[in-house]
Amino acid sequence: MQNDSILKLEGLTMTFGGLTAVKDLSINVPKGSIVGLIGPNGAGKTTVFNVITGFYEPTAGRVLFKGMDISGKSPHEICSLGIARTFQNIRLFGNETVLQNVMVACNVRVPVRWWEPPLSLPLTRSKERTIRSKAMDLLKKVGLEHLADEIATSLPYGQQRRLEIARALATDPELLLLDEPAAGMNPKETHALMDFIRAIRDLFGLTIMLIEHDMRVVMGICEHIWVLDYGLLIAEGPPSFIQSNKRVIEAYLGEEYARYVDN
Numbered sequence: 001m002q003n004d005s006i007l008k009l010e011g012l013t014m015t016f017g018g019l020t021a022v023k024d025l026s027i028n029v030p031k032g033s034i035v036g037l038i039g040p041n042g043a044g045k046t047t048v049f050n051v052i053t054g055f056y057e058p059t060a061g062r063v064l065f066k067g068m069d070i071s072g073k074s075p076h077e078i079c080s081l082g083i084a085r086t087f088q089n090i091r092l093f094g095n096e097t098v099l100q101n102v103m104v105a106c107n108v109r110v111p112v113r114w115w116e117p118p119l120s121l122p123l124t125r126s127k128e129r130t131i132r133s134k135a136m137d138l139l140k141k142v143g144l145e146h147l148a149d150e151i152a153t154s155l156p157y158g159q160q161r162r163l164e165i166a167r168a169l170a171t172d173p174e175l176l177l178l179d180e181p182a183a184g185m186n187p188k189e190t191h192a193l194m195d196f197i198r199a200i201r202d203l204f205g206l207t208i209m210l211i212e213h214d215m216r217v218v219m220g221i222c223e224h225i226w227v228l229d230y231g232l233l234i235a236e237g238p239p240s241f242i243q244s245n246k247r248v249i250e251a252y253l254g255e256e257y258a259r260y261v262d263n
């Protein structure tokens, strides 16, 4: 991997009462890469995302984003600095349109100044026009423009996931964290998602880190993978190394997967 790092975790530990969800994790994510975090259920993957995005303050260790220590900052501050995420369970505003869902997220980047609303309604209107046009532009880029006026939850599942990613992109991130983006997708949707993830990385100049249980996605698009088991890093490397790693096969992938890859 190249050395130009965008995200570094240094000795990250997260405990909940007596449970250590993540223990002494150190990783280095190169700028511009697509990387994966995998492991069995309960291994600590989402906890890592929650610490990076400020939902949890780490018990020990540091999160460095572009060299800046962001450990303990609020989710809002971290989003403003350029880290966006999606969640395992789709979190859209179900009764709002596709366009409105993206417009809400655009707000993070177009702040309303304190003196604007009392003094000048037209300025606020112009701000809304700016946000609307930015949201439409984004929908065009992710191929959802024709669905702008549909109610978000009326979309097929694969499109809802794409909308969730569009909302994350509306905050102008440099680093995008995707939590199980392929969950619940059929094979055709999964295939389209892989192309989509590569395309948005290139189009928006992103670094993308994903948590995923679908090994076709992980092995198909990730350049580097970290494997957690009970909060501990048990292996890291490119897909070819990970899928033949004995410890990873025992803890997570299983013999059946190893035989499938061999054939």
Ligand SMILES: Nc1ncnc2c1ncn2[C@@H]1O[C@H](COP(=O)(O)OP(=O)(O)OP(=O)(O)O)[C@@H](O)[C@H]1O
Residues within 6 Å of the ligand: 016, 019, 021, 039, 040, 041, 042, 043, 044, 045, 046, 047, 048
């Ligand atoms: N807020 C919390 N309070 C207490 N325990 C928690 C909390 N969040 C996570 N945990 C525990 O930490 C461990 C790691 O959970 P986490 O959700 O990070 O795993 P995961 O690898 O993302 O699993 P999955 O693949 O099932 O999503 C689990 O034992 C979980 O129950």
